[in-house]
Amino acid sequence: MIYSSSSSMFIYGSSLSHPTSTAQYLPFDILSEIFQYLPDLNLNLAEELETDVISPKTGPYILRPEIYPWSITRVCSAWRTAAIYEPHLWSRVHLEVGQKQPSHGKVELLRLYLSRSRNCKLNVSLHCTWTERALDNAYLSLLFPTLGRWQFFSLHVLAKSLPVFWDLGNFPMLEILHLYVAHQAKTPPLNNINHIFQHAPRLHTIRYRHSDDRSVFVMPLDQLKVYQGPLSSIPADSGCDWISNLQWCAFAANGRQPEWALTEVTAPHMREFSIRERIQPVNTVAVLNILTLPSLEIFRVKASGRMRLSDAIVGLLERSMCLLTELCLDVPDLTAMYMYPILRRTPQVVKLRITSKKLLPDFVQGWVYDPKTHAKNPCILQHLESLDLGRCTFIPTAEITLLQMIQSRWEVPGKMTAEKYFSGPATNSITRLRTFQVPYKFQRTKRSQKKILRVWKEEGLDIQFGPGNQNRL
Template sequence: MSMSSSRSSSAFHYSAHLPASKSPAQYLPFDVLNEIFKYLPDLQLVKELEAEVISPKTGPYILRPEKYPWSLSRVCSAWRAAAIYEPRLWSRVHLEVGPRQPSQGKVQLLQLYLSRSRNSNLSVSLHCTWTGRARDNALLTMLFTTIGRWQSLSLHALAISLPLFNALGPFPMLESLHLYVAHQAKTPPLANVHHIFRHAPRLHTIRHRHSDDRSVFMMPLDQLKVYQGPTSSIPPESGCQWLSNLQWCALAVNGQQPGWDSMEVNAPHMREFSIQERVHAYNTTAILDILTLPVLEVLRVKSAGRDRLCDSITGLLDRSMCILTELCLDIPDLIAPIMDAILILTPQLVKLRITSKRLVPDFVESWIYDPKTHADNPCILQHLEQLDLGRSTFTPSAEIALLQMVRSRWEIPEKMTVEKYFGGPAVHSIVRLRSIQVPYKFQRTKRSQKKILRVWKEEGLDIQFGPGSQNRL
């Protein structure tokens, strides 16, 4: 008898003696179950970290006995023993503390949950609308005894609830912090300075959920690797040199930082930088003018105005001499001179996303291939793979100009046939383009162009339409 046949016969013999009412999973050895349970908390993580800040209900709500991970201990005695033995299974604390006193049953569940986590580090997601004293709430009192084990914290709290946390700390194990301070008024006033997270020696990631929050948080900025939040949350006396240590940064400019315009910051590790300003571009340009980002790969700029913005972006790219692969611009009324000046400095772009309130024809006319004028000028978008214009507003003539640009860059000018699409001259083409997104009105207003779009789709181009589209190809 062969080895494979003996294995199959033994497997059949083993399964034949199993009771019909039980699953083979219930007979897994204790050490195998324990190893599987170690990875279950990671499987329960939400993909979008920001959603976890909004409400802990996006993850397993730990005060529901019928939900995960409590349900694992109700399969059988073996599963119960393995679940209780593995502390990492009880290391994610998703908790909602409302304005009312918690029931005794919830307090007992939280006590049992935390006891099973033993000495493991905790990932805490807390949604707090309690406005009384912390010692008057049994859930908060019990949770605050574990502060020394908090490794990550997602805190969603009312502005009037923040004083509950002022007496906390230090946080010796805290590495990641997500904050969402909810204000009852539409325009939040200038809030007080908070010292909650001042003593966190391992903190390296800070994300603020809302860019309108003007609360100031004293934090160890010099040790950060990731920062996302408004500039108003940064203490003025901290300066801007801490930006030089960041690897990823997203700034919401909702106020001018004193002294920043006279500084120079070189961030040698920052690969992705995003900045947005809703009112005008004055503060945005002031920040861009002081930065040098030699390894920058992704740049996102959103502004309600474009005064001096082009000069600031080109100045940043020129100083940094970086190889930019992704560029996202949300600027009103983009015109050809602005885009040409920026794209000349970004020849390695793979993804280009543009959001503009009004795209005029000259925006893309300069990209249309003409053998007479472009014979000695290679295409500046040879590496482009994704072109996203789905949230822009086109003029009717700009729509036609965009189609002409794609057609001229994809086909051999001397052979205008369908079979020769994607076969233009190598140095003058965008043959790497794989995806293009246009506004949903694009195909509805130009039905005569549907044939061209279908041909491109058949040839491999992924054509997508922006929000609101009901009319697909």
């Protein structure tokens, strides 16, 4: 929607509410500049909102002449001229390629759409179930000749449809790839090797939308900056040295790389690393044991083990000597004995999220802030501002200890200010808690405990509840 206060004019897609609006007489270059700020032209959308780009229901379906960008050409003659000659308006290509041939009218719309994009770089998203030759499909025969202009490519494809893309050739301008291969069998094959994207000299971001996919794709891994996907999709002979170039990484440890255990990798530029366990617990531990991440700031782990996993995390933190600001641990049976060695090596953490079951009182006892004893026996995580325990479960005594810990990090005693209470000498002070995710079970707890939470919420503590109904105080 575009709004002009001078003429009280609203534009949303198809028409003007004021036929003599001065917006109709804006210069050509001004209109082109306005079109640059339309939401669908945001190039960062391809990186941030992957589901909006690829989903058949929410994607920008370009072959409907009543919606954007076609509707802009029907505002007035000036807008039509500016829209036709602004190639960025026609740079988002979203197509549903099914088993049936499209109608002649939609084929002509696609031809006109692509011609108006001229030499502009394209953001292409395909939802493809076509299994015959690409030249036999009217959509693909028009789209594939523009391959040299593809900057972003989101591919949602059936496994049996992959041969359609085998002979595409080079992707000279491709920078970002989102990939989802849907397998009709319950267990995807392990020996399905694809060479579709091996020639992409500018590719720097790869994101797999589903970590259970085990199709192997040969790609130029050494030039990547961002990788999100399963280990099993990485060719076994590619090694792991390419990880050293990454700035952001999210592994799904659903397979074992046999050569990785014999090497060590240092990634000096990686600031965010996530790993989640899918099949075998040993895979997560094996990956953590080879990594050194000195610039790491955000670390996320989701796994089912605890003993060997705790040792692997501690080893990674000791080797890296990094300053974490955000830590997320999703481990079902994580107890204080395995947790504290990790937290003692992450003193700078500002945001902490833990998902575990049956947490005991000693789990949060070491977090209680007591100014009288803090100098000699300091509590852990002195810089913590956001604590998320919304998906944890506690025994009754642990709930009381948890509230005592929150009280010590939020509530200020009488005749004292928050600055004086929390900000003593540099070695003896902590940061006041600002956000707390409380388990949903606290909705059914004693009325006195709910009263304390309500008071804290009124005083400014941001309290949110974990999964469940009627999440309110």
